Amino acid sequence: MHNNDIDLETPGYTVRGDRALLNLSSNNYLGLADHPAIIEAMKEALLSEGAGSGASRLVTGNRSLYGRLEQKLAEWQSCEAGLVFANGFMANTGVIDSLVGRGDVVFSDRLNHASIVDGVILSRAEHVRYRHNDMEHVRSLLSKYRDRRRKLIVTDAVFSMDGDKADLRELVALKQQFGAMLMVDEAHSGGIYGRRGEGLSHDLGLQDQVDIHMGTFSKSFGVYGAYVCGSRTLIRWLVNHARTLIYSTALPPSLVAGISKALELVISEQWRREKLFEATRLFRSSLRQSGFIIGDGDSPIIPLIVGNNDAVLRFSRELEAKGIAAVAIRPPTVPDGTARLRFSLSAVHSEKELINAVNCIRAIGHQMGVLR
Incomplete structure (x- = not known):
């Protein structure tokens, strides 16, 4: 060849x-990375909004483009609110570090992405790794740590090196049984699964049972960045506690415009x-x-x-x-x-x-x- x-x-x-x-x-x-409509949207925003945001979103870096995109993301994910992060690594580390800490426990699949592992380490919560897709192991660990203050289960929806899926149905059942939170990373499933590309959680009809929906714009969307969707309370908490958001310069407006156009194409095509x-x-x-x-x-x-x-x-x-x-x-x-x-x-x-x-x-x- x-x-x-x-x-x-x-x-x-x-x-x-x-x-x-x-x-x-x-x-x-x-195949959206070089889509002409996305490129044109980015060009237009570059000319009208400038090259960079100039500051973090909580200072002066916020633009109306952000709010419009986050509203569209929330609607797409059937959630109350959404929040854009600079990339998937910063989304995962920022979310996990914000939600749990000392005295809490995180249950994480052994094949989860490195950003999830690092988020748990930064949070100082106890890191309990379960055998890949072994739901009986998850059950035994949840039972062992059932008295912890907060319990968070985190999993990739599709695992990046093996291409297989998490057993989300069983994880939902276990999180309900033991009073845990469930966070699903749709980085490699967003855009692919679901009627409008929402991800594996939606494809299985489990979207309302997942507490934290996370995904990226650097794969199926062909651009760059990441999102988190969930309740209004969750998003307000992250805005005020996620260090990777608070202390990071906002994404360039042109990139946000490109993401918005990519979202339209993911949904419609x-x-x-x-x-x-x-x-x-x-x-x-x-x-x-x-x-x-x-x-x-x-x-x-x-x-x-x-x-x-x-x-x-x-x-x-x-x-x-x-x-x-x-x-x-x-x-x-x-x-x-x-x-x-x-x-x-x-x-x-x-x-x-x-x-x-x-x-x-x-x-x-x-x-x-x-x-x-």
Whole structure:
């Protein structure tokens, strides 16, 4: 698979040196990162509002664009209020640090994102990690710590390295049984699941049972930033206690305008989600039929487990030589012995591109002895 005839700005490709590589390692799930309507909205706001906000939102950095976006986000999430953060890392650390502290306990899936882990550490609450998606383990831990002042369960909706889903139905039942709060990080599920791309919680009809809805604008939305939605009380509390919001310069107005336009497209263009799922089904089934070990699920995050660190690096280099960008993920990001190629698909990938990519992956797999 050679892409020498591909325009360097073609959607679904990335540039390394003077070569265009089919980009199978991007989080641009819906293909919005270079959407002309988003770019135009950002241009207009840049000319009318200036390059930067100039201060934190609680000083003089707030603009009307923020309020309008947060109202739209709250409506989209079926919540009372919303709040925009600079990025997902700052949203997770700011929220967790604001809600719990010494004497409290946080129950966190072992495969949760690093920002969740760091948020718990900063909060000084006791950090209790449960085995990945092991609901009986969660139940036993909640029972053990049932007398704590505050109990917070935090989980990714879709896990970033494995592409599988949290058992949100059971987590909701457990949080109700033991009087805990539930926070769901929809970074890799927002825009993809749900009738209007609201995320996995909405897709399962559990949105009213989740206390804190968090998501990012840097993946399906193709822009940058993050949001938190919930009750008015929650959002007022965060405005006054989330240090990552209070002591951080507000996002540039042009970026907020771009997010607003991206939200409109996420809601209205259902065909992007449909195309993404079609591509995902094709790619997953083709890799499995070839004999590769890949993770379970239906998300566009597809880990191909190689195991050996040196082997996965070589596999990645061989793919790049064939015109495919597929990044090797190794410990400590993933557990020892599970080094992998982490494929992530986009709605802009064509069936032909994906079939050609699978053919290349299969050939290299045989050449390296990964496939027998």
